[in-house]
Amino acid sequence: MSTSGKTAYHHGDLRAALLSAAMEMLEGGEPFSLRAVARRAGVSPTAPYRHFKDRDALESALAAEGFRDLLDGLGGGRGLPASLPDLAEFAVAYVAFALRRPALFRVMFGKPCDGADDERVKAADALHQLLADALDRVFPDADAEALASAGWGLAHGLACLYLDGKLRAASDEEVAGRVRGAFLALVSVGA
Amino acid sequence: MSTSGKTAYHHGDLRAALLSAAMEMLEGGEPFSLRAVARRAGVSPTAPYRHFKDRDALESALAAEGFRDLLDGLGGGRGLPASLPDLAEFAVAYVAFALRRPALFRVMFGKPCDGADDERVKAADALHQLLADALDRVFPDADAEALASAGWGLAHGLACLYLDGKLRAASDEEVAGRVRGAFLALVSVGA
DNA sequence: ATACTGTGTTAGCACTGCAAACATAACGCA
């Protein structure tokens, strides 16, 4: 490492350094590439290949980190949805996360994500399961699976549409209000 | 052109040829690049720049075509949603489109889409407006704007999640069933 | 001590988007 005066041919914890460099670039708006990440970490252009098979593997690791943060943000702050209004706030928080960390959100979702062993798949399943569990407790008679998909779908769809500029709002507050409104409009239309 | 025996230094309708070549490649699963598209159209690597400012411009044109097809598919086939079940079928059709033409769908939505003059923005607005109009007729008392956003959001979110493998189903029929189920579960939970 | 293994480096390939300078053909107008 650099903190000691040692030769530092071996970095010490390159993998972590690469991940944080990549995350910084991603969130900083710079288009991130393996080579650029390597530059930022101060190593040779191909050093990352010792730690990540692929560009995809790096992305996958970033995405996994994103899922952890998302789960923390959703579960941690306000407790799991326990009522209809809670569900609405869940959607609001989900969309807020997407708008606060747009590039990360895109990395988390933007691509096929095929491999069964993909970290992302497990993380996504965890989110879905968490939602389904919570909903099952709140609405025991309903089809929790279907409801969880719907809730996730609605939140995710609105997040994407606002993120891509397909839906527009002036401020984050307005987005929150619109998301809440959309959710409530939909659940109350069947009454 | 090539159909006549002429010299064919000028292609005749390169722009259209490039677009259809690009669409074929996109739908064919090949990662599409300006150069590859040019190759496929049988012209020099940089010829496309005469017709598209950017790689983005080509993508934008493809996306616009995609939006037209999507609108046709939604509006044309079954008439606009006129009832709650219709809305569900609308969502089903939306997701089906995404799964049938995944790469196109990603191009249509996958990126910021900033420019105010972007064809995509207008196309997306048209979709939103169409939905809002239809819903306003069906549910005059409801907030049509909010409802349209919710409907679009739900359909779009489910489309993304199935497309990315975050939600999974064995067959297209199962997807359709689950989308319907999710929609109905959500609107009936508020009853 | 010696081999081995893990980690980093250099060199090089095929590809990409894009800009500049050039070539060719069509069209407008005398």
Add this chain to the structure above:
DNA sequence: TGCGTTATGTTTGCAGTGCTAACACAGTAT
């Protein structure tokens, strides 16, 4: 008819990318 102008395509070239292969260095185990 002939001559410029303009639209369209070509060649050349640059910087950047992902990735592989061959090499260099350092710590560990035998």
